[in-house]
Amino acid sequence: EDKVVQSPLSLVVHEGDTVTLNCSYEVTNFRSLLWYKQEKKAPTFLFMLTSSGIEKKSGRLSSILDKKELFSILNITATQTGDSAVYLCAVEPGYNFNKFYFGSGTKLNVKP
Amino acid sequence: EAQVTQNPRYLITVTGKKLTVTCSQNMNHEYMSWYRQDPGLGLRQIYYSMNVEVTDKGDVPEGYKVSRKEKRNFPLILESPSPNQTSLYFCAIGASGSGEQYFGPGTRLTVT
Numbered sequence: 001e002d003k004v005v006q007s008p009l010s011l012v013v014h015e016g017d018t019v020t021l022n023c024s025y026e027v028t029n030f031r032s033l034l035w036y037k038q039e040k041k042a043p044t045f046l047f048m049l050t051s052s053g054i055e056k057k058s059g060r061l062s063s064i065l066d067k068k069e070l071f072s073i074l075n076i077t078a079t080q081t082g083d084s085a086v087y088l089c090a091v092e093p094g095y096n097f098n099k100f101y102f103g104s105g106t107k108l109n110v111k112p
Numbered sequence: 113e114a115q116v117t118q119n120p121r122y123l124i125t126v127t128g129k130k131l132t133v134t135c136s137q138n139m140n141h142e143y144m145s146w147y148r149q150d151p152g153l154g155l156r157q158i159y160y161s162m163n164v165e166v167t168d169k170g171d172v173p174e175g176y177k178v179s180r181k182e183k184r185n186f187p188l189i190l191e192s193p194s195p196n197q198t199s200l201y202f203c204a205i206g207a208s209g210s211g212e213q214y215f216g217p218g219t220r221l222t223v224t
Contacts, residue, residue, distance in 0.1 A: 004154075031211075032211045034211055034212070034213075041217060041218065042202060042215035042216060042217055042218055043155070043202070043215050044215070045212045045213065045214070048210075048211045048212055050211075088154065088155065090155070092211055096168075098143050098145070098160055098162060098206070098208075099157065099160065099168070099170060099171075100145075100155075100157055100213075101157075101171065102147075102154040102155040102156070102157075103154055104152055104153060104154035105154055
């Protein structure tokens with residue numbers, strides 16, 4: 001059964017801290033892994049990682065994919081209160097493009 | 113800018129009363145999908161569509177129907193809603209094969 005597990009479920013840090021969010025997965029014939037940020041509204045896309053793109057960076061956010069160990073991490077450095085959100089990880093299997101399995105998310109709270 | 117419109121945004125209804133949640137896009141994307149989001153369960157895919165007249169089941173299709181008669185619209189139909197379909201529903205769109213999705217603002221449905 002295809003599944004995605006995120007950890008921790010929630011996290012409280014202070015501004016300026018660095019955080020690491022984890023996403024482990026089991027999927028048949030992996031195609032891609034995606035990270036989304038969800039504030040009090042719709043999820044917004046952050047990164048997509050594939051076999052040909054296992055590391056992505058955008059400003060203070062970065063992500064890596066370990067296809068051998070079947071996990072990904074999302075790093076946020078110098079956190080700000082605006083980073084407070086639920087971070088979602090999703091996996092797309094290669095046997096069925098555009099079918100996605102999401103984890104339950106990590107709720108990040110950044111305190112001033 | 114990708115725009116996904118959902119209507120209604122909020123709906124309270126009673127068990128068994130048929131309802132439709134509409135989803136419309138302005139990006140001419142082939143891919144459209146419906147998700148439900150429940151506390152602790154993350155996003156779960158209900159149905160998705162790769163193009164007009166092409167739809168497929170996601171992870172939790174039971175109790176739902178969809179149709180894709182036009183490229184820009186992808187309505188979600190609940191023929192006989194039940195309380196366990198109380199949830200937050202998101203419509204998403206994307207370019208075929210890209211993996212990246214744009215989500216609509218969500219529809220909060222309560223079935224009593």
